[in-house]
Amino acid sequence: MICLFLFPPKTPTFPINKPSQPMPAKNTLLPSAKLFAFALCFAINTSQAQSTLPTSKPETEGIPAAAIDSFLTAVGQSKHEFHSFMMLRHGKVVAQGWWNPYEAKLRHTLYSCSKSFTSTAIGFAVSEKRLTVNDKVVSFFPDKLPDTIPAHLAALTVKDLLTMSVGQEQDPTFAVASTQEDWVKGFLALPIANKPGTKFLYNSLATFMLSAIVQKVTGQKEVDYLKPRLFEPLGIKGQDWEVNKQGINTGGWGLRVQTEALAKMGQLYLQKGKWQGKQVLPAAWVEEATTAKIDQAPGAPQSKKDSSDWMQGYCYQFWRCRNNAFRADGAFGQYIVVMPDQDAVIAITSESPDMQGELNLVWKYLLPAMQPKPLPANASADKNLDTHLANLKLAPLSGSDKGTFNQNFTVKPNLLNIKAIGINIKDGICHISLKKDAETYNLDFATGKWLPGETAMQGPGIVNGAKEDFSILQPYKIVGSYAFTEGKELQLKLRYIESPHTETIICKFDGKNLTADVGFSYTYGKDHITLQGELAE
Template identity: 50%
Template sequence: MPEPTPLPRCSPEAQGLSSRAVLSWLDALAADDLELHSFMLLRADHVIAEGWWSPYSAARPHHLYSLSKSFTSTAAGCLVADGRLDVDDRVVDHFPESVPDVVGDHLAAMRVRDLLTMRTGHARDVTDALHDAGDGDWVKTFLAQTVEHTPGTHFVYSSAATFMLSALVQRLTGTTLLAFLRERLAPLNFGPAHWIENARGVNLGGWGLHLTTEGIVRFGQLYLNRGHWQGEQVLPAAWVDEATRAHVPPGDEPESDGGDSDWAQGYGYQFWRCRHGAYRADGAFGQFCVVMPRPQAVLAVTAGVGNMQRVLDHTWAHLLAGMGEGPLPTDAASVMLRERCAALSLAVPDIGASWHGTPRDETYRLGANEEGWTTAQLVTDATSCRLTITGPDVQHGIDFGLMAWRENQIDLWGGQEQVLARAGRQPDDTLALTVLLCGPGARWEVTAQHDTLTVYLAPPHHGEGRTVVARLTPAGEEHSQR
């Protein structure tokens, strides 16, 4: 696929926003210890600020988690525009071979619009049932779940509903959701992407899309311009309006905490409404595509944060509040902003500038842990460092760069994930290894000192953070385990 035509760039001041406002936004995020991996801010179809926290980079796709859902609903919108799908179609009519022997009234009444608005009638999220399906037939498993409420009357956020939209797209087009979107959104050329599939080759729909930050901001620009892209109507404006309005009334989200929450403003076709007349696609740990129609702006963010609301709070307070109507005078702060964005770096443990390559070949036994890891083998010499973590159903072999990042691939969480790994020594001679799971945005911090290996699974992907301690095995026992 050809490289996408670059989006035009200009200073924030040229589009009515002071660079100082962006700097204050970055300061506020840092003060709250909110770990962003990238951002792009677009206004009036121009990128006015952007940055990646090294070693994240512009070319590297990031897991979007539930931000994927908005791409799935967009594919449904394309099929509606083609006349191949209607939001009032009954779900069971599209999958007649997968329905249970007895179809209850509620299941029979479930419409495509109920999948889009997460009002399928289920009393709870049924996604786990799909994961547990012994034969891998997620569609049949979804349709077998009890539908307790009349569809369209009860909101339950459920990735299973979005998976069904993906399965529906594949059924109607004969190709995967991602392949269909590449064709239909070709004018955007949203760049490198991949989407995790289930065992039957269906893109997960509700999560699993990996995309670059620019791919996210291009998607947001398409919606900001009501489906119009550089002279072409790629998506009907009527669909954009329908998808991004509140079908689920404000406050229906069970976890909402009142009017100050951006999760209490209503839900559309796999889009959340926001305060200030904005709306967004979002995913776990701070993946955002925030569309702000009034100031004609889009903010794309990838991150690893636990408190997603705080990212939005700072966005309204610093970015949205600072957007004026006309260009501003040139400001020296624009140079400061460029320098700040060029120097962004992830907060990882400090290491020295040299490598003491004392040869070691050690096996450690890990304590009980939720990852199912049992042993770890650490092998180092003057030019290399390798850590191999094993368990009954897992083996992660990771090669580390010495004081620099080295790329690996491991099987993790249903697919292959790119990993960046760096090894070095701290002032007290502790061996410090950092494993960055680039796609998911997760991180492991490993230290080895004396007879102890400690693996810290960093928040937010691992809750508040979890530590696994491993002890060096005696020499005889070490060899017996290999």
């Protein structure tokens, strides 16, 4: 296996919930501390699994297939890179698709969409009388409290964590999670400037504290606690969740599930906690968790609120939306959108620089298309939609494969401590060998197609700076492609297909010299790192 770790010289900071939106009161979370660019590949099946949810034709459920087709066309013409899409109406799947190389059987990193699952875990614990939302946070961790307990900390409740109204002046997530082993103790040591419950501030570490509370009162990590209560009743399998160094699920981020799991979660909440005739989650909790509890932007002009899905009120780790909807969401466009008025659920995984723009497409194309009664059958439109869904793809790199190419380069001192890079191209495969410290790593890219594989090495992500145990996520699944441009630059693209992210490497050759520029998809061209090498003798 070969991996190239990337340490951007100027580390960008991103919100863990969304990279670009008109929400004024959102602070940032974990910047990436290191990223890798290369990894050894193995073959995976790219066929799409069938949903275990019931399916129906769009017109039968009151939606013109052509409207969904238009939505997909608009997505393809936009700046949003979708990875998957599922739409449910009246409890049935009317459309589902994955943009190759993403596929139904793959999990996808949820980022802050994880928070709504943490809220659900709290709901189960409340229903089992293990805690109440009015319990004081300090009561759960008597051994981790500061010597002096300030009044605001003493007053902090589980409900304040749920509603992102801890009262801290700045989101403490990066400061604590990237520097301290004990996140609970670090959180409790932080000053709280405002009375808890009075001021919204997006705070992913507050959600981690909810996860820590679940583990404290149940004796289980929340992913394990949720298994018999949520995942198994809904037929959700294969989920995993990042943990910190003390074995506590991160809570506010780090859950990976298949797209269908998102759709099922949304349908469960749409059905007020009922699944296949059984009350899985109390209806009272669903109502409590999805109604607005705090205004994220008090005093904002109504015109601004009318155009923003981030100013409709925050619930218990859910967001209110326009059009009387609510949602779970995570950075770069991981969505569960629940639309009670339309009896519909929409699940999306993606990498987008404009999450509001993604929702705007839903409101523009899908919302007005949903009619209260079934529509006449339209076999032609259904066939066009099915064809469109079956052919969704993200194109691999295209260009010349340059035939045979074999060169080795000694790399100048750099932040990555990369000492040598070998490039060998033969029969449409680009083989990279890389010497880093005392190790030599190897991987392959294909020309004109995605070559699937996996690696034990960590890929790019905005939480990489956290003190976590990332080993539970291994092996990481990847696909790679390469091409030579007309300007004789070697381009390599590596997708981490259980995350939103991609790396692009551009190698430029000038006589005996090599310049390798590595870009990260989630910076949208704003940041890269450059390696300089010269032909080895």
